[in-house]
Amino acid sequence: MNEEHLEPLKRHPEGRALRAEVDLGRIGRNLGRIRAAAGGREVWAVVKANAYGHGAVHVGRALAAAGTHGLAVSNLEEGLELRQGGIECPILVLGGLRPEALPAASAEGLSIAVVGPEHLRDYARALSSHPVRLHLKLDTGMGRFGLLPSELSECLEDLRQLSPWTDGVMGHFATADDPDQGFALRQRRVFDACLSQLSDAGIHPPQRHHGNSDACLRNLLDRDTHIRPGLALFGLTTVPEGRVLGLEPALALVAEVARVKTVPAGTTVGYGRTFVAPQPMQIATLACGYADGYRRDLGNRAVVGFKGRTFPVVGRVSMDYLTVALPGEVPVTPGDPMTLFSADPSEPHSVERLAQALNTIPYELTCALHRRITRRYFS
Ligand SMILES: Cc1ncc(COP(=O)(O)O)c(C=O)c1O
Structure with missing residues (x-):
């Protein structure tokens, strides 16, 4: 098939709850x-x-x-x-x-x-x-x-x-x-x-x-x-010198919670069962995975931002999904936004800090953000 005859990707505002917010x-x-x-x-x-x-x-x-x-x-x-x-x-x-x-x-x-x-x-x-x-x-x-x-x-x-x-x-x-x-x-x-x-x-x-x-x-x-x-x-x-100059990161990566479940202690999460819930907790599933550019090796390593706090990404990141652990008392419902890449460089989930944790450079993390991610622009 000639690629030029393929329809461009159709987007719907409600289609995917994963967006890059670009200032x-x-x-x-x-x-x-x-x-x-x-x-x-x-x-x-x-x-x-x-x-x-x-x-x-x-x-x-x-x-x-x-x-x-x-x-x-x-x-x-x-x-x-x-x-x-x-x-x-x-x-x-x-x-x-x-x-x-x-x-x-x-x-x-x-x-x-x-x-x-x-x-x-x-x-x-x-x-x-x-x-x-x-x-x-x-x-x-x-x-x-x-x-x-x-x-x-x-x-x-x-x-x-x-x-x-x-x-x-x-x-x-x-x-x-x-x-x-x-x-x-x-x-x-x-x-x-x-x-x-x-x-x-x-x-x-x-x-x-x-x-x-x-x-x-x-x-x-x-x-x-x-x-x-x-x-x-x-x-x-x-x-x-870049921070001294006051450069402002322009991108935040935000995913809405797709599902939340409360699990008992001992529950394992994700491929390879690399995370075992140490106590009863909530597991939020977000529709963002390594196919979107969220690196697989951030599983069990990164945090996400939610309501002014951070919570750990637990288990392996899979192709389209990742999972976040929250204590039972934190109110969280489907549709709530969680910040995967923060535009605040001092946050542990800023692009620069995540890149350091992965022993790579910020370029690699933002360049990998797939075109299927909805971009929202504001100024
Ligand atoms: C030829 C050339 N010039 C300029 C740049 C911009 O570099 P930087 O993003 O480090 O400012 C690049 C980036 O790789 C490049 O390849």
């Missing part, structure tokens, strides 16, 4: 804070992976309204989604593009990162009929995308051909979150040397951007004209 006002304010911390530099706001799970189109619109220069996404589809959502500001595809896809990018006015030496001539050939703005990505030490400094000299002639279309030169830090800035500063030096080499060859793109969120927070921006923050826009951070 777009906070995202707009976070943009202002990061910009101020970055000395007012223009922003390419990174909204790839469905805006880190927050919902790309709504977040993209809010960021455009709050004054971002442009939005950055991972691939062509993500860029097209934003355009289909009516977003008109510049959109940069970070992950590169095969030359065959240039007409589609051109038709939608998407800018493209040039991520290696392999397609430079094909690009030059295609651009006269399908013009696209370009950003040249340099591999200053990330070891992923980008032309290596050692490849630059042999590409200079091709890059000169692309020069009329080239708006920017970019790199990406591998260790901006590391208190030891040694490697980040080395990447800056490599970037500078490449910029000089380009300049000597007569290539002077007006934009320079190497900094992600942590580079903005840690003042690693040097002579960059633009910044490329992602995580900090959503009020999340892995470095102390």
Whole structure:
């Protein structure tokens, strides 16, 4: 079956009692804070992976309204989604593009990162009929995308051909979150040397951007004209400077209680019977599981927020459900909302604290939030 003929997922307001509540006002304010911390530099706001799970189109619109220069996404589809959502500001595809896809990018006015030496001539050939703005990505030490400094000299002639279309030169830090800035500063030096080499060859793109969120927070921006923050826009951070800046987490994950039952001591809960009720208690079942992005290893480890208190997630998290234990005297009924991810960073069930408990990063938790979760937006 051709996927394009599939009906989009039908939603009903009463359909699923699991929602991500996204405060777009906070995202707009976070943009202002990061910009101020970055000395007012223009922003390419990174909204790839469905805006880190927050919902790309709504977040993209809010960021455009709050004054971002442009939005950055991972691939062509993500860029097209934003355009289909009516977003008109510049959109940069970070992950590169095969030359065959240039007409589609051109038709939608998407800018493209040039991520290696392999397609430079094909690009030059295609651009006269399908013009696209370009950003040249340099591999200053990330070891992923980008032309290596050692490849630059042999590409200079091709890059000169692309020069009329080239708006920017970019790199990406591998260790901006590391208190030891040694490697980040080395990447800056490599970037500078490449910029000089380009300049000597007569290539002077007006934009320079190497900094992600942590580079903005840690003042690693040097002579960059633009910044490329992602995580900090959503009020999340892995470095102390982020909390000092007053970033506000924008997302709460809320599930309504689907069922409550009172169980006697000795009752086991869930697959593998990993939880045994030590006394009579209430077990609330919520319709959120690992298929929604709530990690399986949060079972018997995380808490959820309910009426100003927290209660433990007990037993294994299954595909679509998780279970919470509450003492008998706590009034709880189906439909009551429980907070699985709190937007208060000091709470034990904030995204940052849960990520720490799982020995991972906040990015992984929000990006995993499935599109089947209803997103509600407010500001
Ligand atoms: C090329 C590039 N630039 C910028 C960012 C934004 O990084 P952060 O979310 O850490 O600010 C990313 C995110 O992974 C990226 O891949």
